[in-house]
Amino acid sequence: MFAGVTGTVQVLIPLTGVVDVEALKAKLEKDLAKAEGEIKSLSGRLSNQGFVNQAPAEVVQGAQTALAEAEKQAKLVSERLAML
Known part of the structure; x- marks a missing residue:
């Protein structure tokens, strides 16, 4: 499930079956490592x-x-990882 807020509206999107969560998590972890290296x-x-x-x-x-x-970027990626 992905949750986000835009203005005063909270958006909930079920990701099961739509997105490979493990692949997304691996990509985000790679992005975080890159940002931390920088x-x-x-x-x-x-x-x-x-x-x-x-x-x-x-x-x-x-x-x-x-x-x-x-x-x-590191903060943003960390927040996205926490949502998974």
Whole structure:
């Protein structure tokens, strides 16, 4: 069963027989691992003062933006996994 909320409406969709839940779960776990790897890599880069001090500001800003996006993606995938 998939549950979602849009505005003030709650939507419930039975997935049994429609979606291979195990395959979906495996894909989401893979996506989560990828996002967590990106978070680890970008966090390491941004915690390196040599990188932060020597890299052009736009490169540092790009890494910060990518980190925020990876964190957002990891949260979203985790929420989807919890719904399964």
